[in-house]
Amino acid sequence: MTQQPPETGPSALEEHPDAVPLYGPRYQENPAELYRELRETHGPVVPALLEGDIFAWLVIGYRELHQLFSDPQLFARDPRIWNQWPNIPSDWPLIQYTSYQPSVLFGEGPEHQRRVDAISDAMSGVDQFELRTRCEEIADALIDDFAGRGEAELMTQYAYSMPVMAIAQIIGIPMADVDNTARDVVTSLDGGEAAIPAYERIAATMQRLIKAKRAEPGPDVTSRMLAHPAALTDEELLFDIILLTVAAQEPTANWIGNALQLMLTDDRFSLTLSGGRRSVSQALNEVMWENIPVQGSLGRWATRDTQLGGRRIQAGDALLLGLAGANADPYVRPAGTGVPDNNAHLSFAHGSHGCPHPAPELAEVIARTAVEVLLDRIPDVVLAVSPEDLTWRSSFQIRGLLSLPVKFSPVSVARP
Ligand code: HEM
Incomplete structure (x- = not known):
């Protein structure tokens, strides 16, 4: 009590x-x-x-x-x-x-377990091969935006966009709303004056989503949560779907950013040598031990x-x-x-409030695809500043870069 x-x-x-x-x-x-x-x-x-x-x-x-x-x-x-x-x-x-809010985050005991079960069961329905394909498309489209320029700032132009766009698709947000929702999630997490209106727009989008999926279910997390035996109320569903989107964002974006930073600055992962370099998997694992996003x-x-x-x-x-x-x-x-x-490692926490299964696996699909597609499309990418000039955020909670400027030979876009 x-x-x-x-x-x-x-x-x-x-x-x-x-x-x-x-x-x-x-x-x-x-x-x-x-x-x-x-x-x-x-x-x-x-x-x-x-x-x-x-x-x-x-x-x-x-x-x-x-x-x-x-x-x-x-x-x-x-x-x-x-x-x-x-x-x-x-x-x-x-x-x-x-501040307490009635989402799964602050629940206790069997009531909390009921909400986690709905989330885990609904997310277990995500086909990870399909997610990989979606993530490749998202990554290609983001890279197309800067590929011809020969330079980019990978945190804002890439790492921050990948998770929220992938999660928006998983939960069933219509394609037409994905870009705006992605912007609003990033803005709401930045804090400051724009955060509250952005959060209100996310809530409005999610309310529309729940209504639409109640009327016409689809192959998405929201529809599966609606149909779950946990019999979530609309309010519970609203809080938990917003939480899913927000909880996925900063950790996954900074997993991508920290892995890219490692691969661009550490000779063991040197991108300029063909063959013999350590793999993306090793970089992702090393970040989870040595430089974790949360x-x-x-x-x-x-x-x-x-x-x-x-x-x-x-x-x-x-x-x-x-x-x-x-x-x-x-x-x-x-x-x-x-x-x-x-x-x-304890990077996904552990126990009843740990990152719920299979969120860590989905995060890994998103992060791995982001890093692999970038290196495939832009194999000669290098830092545009010296490694010592990279600046980290001052947060005790999030370990992530303020920016990751890179340069490369301009390449043509994947799709016309
Ligand atoms: C690199 C990626 C991720 C990391 C490092 C991470 C880490 C964590 C950690 C440490 C917690 C526990 C926080 C606490 O106990 O105070 C947590 C909880 C949570 N995470 Fe993740 N997470 C990641 C990705 C995701 C993704 C992709 C999703 C959803 C699609 C997600 C959904 C959640 C939810 C809903 C909780 C709250 C669980 C509860 O309180 O019962 N996370 N995560």
Whole structure:
């Protein structure tokens, strides 16, 4: 059952004067180095400050994060029990990630499972070969727009467009609305003044979609969710379809961006040598261990006083998912063992609120196709700036480039 927040927040700042800010330039520089330092200084559970100096625990131990994922009754997803609410202003920059909304994201127990089942079953109906073909078409059309120019900025002109256009098709948005929806999703996630009207337009598009699919079902995720035995209400369906579109966007776009950055800057993946270079699969896997697109996430909330990683956690404390930190834990990555060739990383989270099956597989089809088609069409693509001049976003949550400028020999378009 949901508890009410206490009258006043505890003086966590006084209790933890060594709390580490999770904002600022260090996230633009070398977060891997930062996580190493944090582990050495604070251990697997780090006292931390979100923007506005709001206290939370950052969990960077692999075992501790696993424990967090495995006990949803103790570490709940519903943020309404947070003991810091009295300290949080209404214009807090991270409010959209912590304000409760009736989507699958914040559900608990059997009600949550019912919603996840509907999503997973509906997404399992996606034919991954068909998705690959759709993604090739999307990639070709995007590349056609810049191929003749000999230069491009791959984040805005490519990586950001691929996931949202692919997901829009999977959920059954009519082709005529796909471009506008794609623009609105990117705008709504950028924050700022344009975000709210963009989100309202997405909601209106999804409402039209649900109405249309109720009248005339098709071979798409929305129709399958409507027909699912979970018997979702229109409101539940609306929240969850918007969430699917939004949840897919930043992680998949930055998986593409980070893999391209790796392949364009690391000799092991050198694009200029014909043959012998490491594969796109290896780059995608390496990114998921070393430079993951969702490096941190909010979070879980302790439902009672407890302990984790030797720390005393109070009821209502927030615990942040230090996914990148956990992936680098010497417990799973002993020194000198290199990048594992398995997917035992925690980059898709784990447990009842982990990225739902088969979303990681669909994300991989989208990301792999994006990278492969680009390299096939533009084999001599190289960075247009030196690697040190690439700038990363300063977010604790998303690890991604602000821009990825490239140059190449102009090529003709795929289709006239
Ligand atoms: C590179 C690609 C992706 C990554 C790294 C990723 C990562 C994650 C992570 C870490 C979470 C857990 C967040 C938390 O517990 O706070 C999550 C949840 C979720 N993801 Fe993904 N994701 C990816 C792609 C996708 C795609 C393509 C979809 C949908 C088509 C999707 C749908 C969702 C949904 C609906 C949730 C919420 C599940 C719940 O709370 O029950 N994700 N994802």
